[in-house]
Amino acid sequence: MRRLLALVCVLWVLAYANDRLNAWIEATDLPVLVHATAPEVRDRNGELLRAYVIEDGLWRMAVTSDQVDPLFYRMLIAYEDKRFYDHAGIDPIATLRAGAQGVRHGRIVSGASTLTMQVARLLERGTTGQWQGKLRQMRLALALERRLSKGEILALYSLLAPYGGNVEGVRAASLIWLGKEPRRLTPAEAALLVALPQAPESRRPDRNPEAAREARNRVMLRMAEAGVIPLAAAQSDALDPSPEGRHPMPQLAQHMADRAVALGPGNSSGRHDLTLDATLQRSLEQLARTHAARLDPRLSLAITLADHQSGEILASVGSPNYSSTENQGFVDMTQAKRSPGSTLKPLVYGLAFDRGLAHPETLILDTPVYFGSYAPKNFDGEYRGELTVRRALQLSLNVPVVRLTEALGPAHLMAALRSANLKPELQGGTPGLALALGGVGLTLEEMTQLYAGLANEGISRPLHWLKSSSSTENLQQTLISRASAWQIGHILADITPPPAAGPAGHIAWKTGTSYGHRDAWALGWDGQFVIGVWIGRPDGTPVPGAFGAGLAAPVLFEALGRARSRPEPLRPPPPETLISTNAKLPANLQRFGPRPQTSTFQLTFPPDGATLSAMPSGVPLKLRGGTPPYTLLADGAVVASGLYRPQILAPVVGPGFTTLSVIDAAGNSERITIELR
Missing domain, CATH: 3.40.710.10 (DD-peptidase/beta-lactamase superfamily)
Known part of the structure; x- marks a missing residue:
């Protein structure tokens, strides 16, 4: 009877504690889950033309799971949280293991932070050094698991994970550190994107390429041991150099991109398709x-x-x-x-x-x-x-x-x-x-x-x-x-x-x-x-x-x-x-x-083809018929206009060949070529 009563008491205490735990989790205020992302301008085929930084100069770009190579997610979960799909925000096995190792060695040997807890820390921009901060992340992680799907939690990690400097999220990191979209990644590239958020500043490829390479190779070795990638791929890719600088973001059609962004926010993800x-x-x-x-x-x-x-x-x-x-x-x-x-x-x-x-x-x-x-x-x-x-x-x-x-x-x-x-x-x-x-x-x-x-x-x-x-x-x-x-x-x-x-x-x-x-x-x-x-x-x-x-x-x-x-x-x-x-x-x-009427308009002197002695005063011309005023041209250039007398002194002194043309008000014209000596 005493055992039965004790069992009932234990069950009552557990039920009471569970109710209190549920109430504590349900009362958690979630931080803002929607975050600003860079406006993007893309071409007719979806290729990125230009992206813009958001406030504080951050590169944070909208990302969906189909924009990222599945290899990245497999490596991320296997390396950071292999029971991600089984726990409710806190991994009890990893927690017990970390606690036991800490007691045995007198120091932290391994962590127990799940991906959901990491997302909680990223959402609140909190720290993990104090137990109060860790407890807050655990509570928020439990709340996130109840209100979001596993896919939504991974999406938040992909968007907010720090990658060094002003780079956040896997898409911005891939474009800046790898110079490519993350849709297709090699094992080495995926491993680098997994390793950087663990120590984003000390492993920045532009400042510490060797540290980035070593961290990348450790991830690949672990992934080979876990069967995520072949050992041969890990060994061959480990020889590849790590990126040593930033790739510039695409900056095509900058004026047109400015026009597109000025029109408004684009679609729901801030994307403008041109x-x-x-x-x-x-x-x-x-x-x-x-x-x-x-x-x-x-x-x-x-x-x-x-x-x-x-x-x-x-x-x-x-x-x-x-x-x-x-x-x-x-x-x-x-x-x-x-x-x-x-x-x-x-x-x-x-x-x-x-x-x-x-x-x-x-x-x-x-x-x-x-x-x-x-x-x-x-x-x-x-x-x-x-x-x-x-x-x-x-x-x-x-x-x-x-x-x-x-x-x-x-x-x-x-x-x-x-x-x-x-x-x-x-x-x-x-x-x-x-x-x-x-x-x-x-x-x-x-x-x-x-x-x-x-x-x-x-x-x-x-x-x-x-x-x-x-x-x-x-x-x-x-x-x-x-x-x-x-x-x-x-x-x-x-x-x-x-x-x-x-x-x-x-x-x-x-x-x-x-x-x-x-x-x-x-x-x-x-x-x-x-x-x-x-x-x-x-x-x-x-x-x-x-x-x-x-x-x-x-x-x-x-x-x-x-x-x-x-x-x-x-x-x-x-x-x-x-x-x-x-x-x-x-x-x-x-x-x-008007139609030329050459029969009533003639240039009677000098005759076409004549050879004359050059005179300082010019060449005298005589006209018959036509409608004044007349316009005089020498070698195609107008030299006099508004002429009303039938005698004209053309201001040409030579020597050499010259073509003289006279056009009357009706559009009739006469032309001669002479030689001056």
Whole structure:
């Protein structure tokens, strides 16, 4: 009876103690279980482009179990807590063993801390040196086991484990110490990631590589003894050197990454997925640095490359060096409003084709002309007389395109830019004829979007770089007809590439140089890609001698060569395209503007081919007919204008051969070549 009563008392005491223990555990206040992680920007395939430190400058990156090699978890549990899946937060066997060893040796021989207890310490940032701290960790470990799954506890360890310096968590540690994601690890790499959190400062690979190597090898030897890895693998990997420094975090597409992070937190883990291709981005950033090294260090360079059929931006380089102060590398020049120079001319011609004002084989005058007080001049100061629209665009002549813009109306050109989902900026309120020559502010990304519309059969849609905003079909607009778009591409594809262009194949391309040589541009496309290149000073200071053809075009061709594995041909002409010689065009398309009437205008003296004695006062010319005022050109350059008398003294003194041209107000012209002795 006494034994039965004693047993009942013991059971009552144990039940009472268990109830008190349960109440004590349930009353535990859990610390915050959600922790800030670095915002991440990834490419279209999930590759990390750029990550950011969190507060206090820590590298702590979101991690899931499928992002880490299972070998790491097997080694971690076998080394740190082999009964992890069997205990409830405290390992009684390990505790009894540690206590017995401590009594026997008079010192701590082995620890009894479980992985759950380590997570408890990491959550509270506590210490293990005092018994009060150990008791608190045991209580919290018991509480964590009741409220979290084993997988969630391992996830917290993977996120918070210290790896030396400002590195926390297995993903950040793998990227910084191993230079790779932890998805695939060798036994030596996994062992290092297991060993470092035990003594993160004394084993830092950048400060104590030998200590890190020895700790790693001890882990591998234990794992071989436990059968986690083959002994041969442990022995061979033990010979590998330990990392001796930090690997830089990926820093690709830094400007684009900044734009993505500025939009908001991204998805639930702070991740931003872009349409960029990391391999292509890395290649074009290297290309930008290589070309920038040959330029004035104050110059910046930007590149935008997109798939013109989908509208996805595949690479975006805002500057050659994000951290450079000399050329303001922190400024994203793909987003800066700049004058596009002559790169707007293809749009003007395409609109003129659609309006029935011209055809590629239409003849147009390249002669001095006045529109009120505005007198456009060609970039080289010379005039070619009458030539085809095709040739005028290929030579990027200013006068013909302004003539077409005057017929179209500058407001129509501005409306076309806006309908292409661009945001042009004008200094004045009303667009003028100079709009066709770049008198407007547009970004490189906008210009690339405009050319993407030309490449995509005249259908313009916004370029996009966030994968979450890939649907832009509802925003697409018809910029020009597909026949006109093909004609523009066909004309531009016949321009001879620059000598340094490289083997880029058959592409449609156009360069531009803004007023004062402030901006050098090159834009072009093939059957798949569209590329824009800008070079200049971010502060808008002139760059004497800078031309789009000389500076930007070689970058364009090399960038396209890097983007594609094989040339993508331009599209064939649509069936409605009018392909004809000038003679077979309708009468209204054979010539644009006033028609020369050479029969009523003559340069009667001196005769063509004459040899004259040079005179200090110049060469006398005599005219018959024509409509004043007259303009006089010598070797293609204007030397006098606003002339009303039929007798002209040309200020040419020789010696040598000289070509003299006279153009009347109606566009009629006469030309002679003489020799002065």
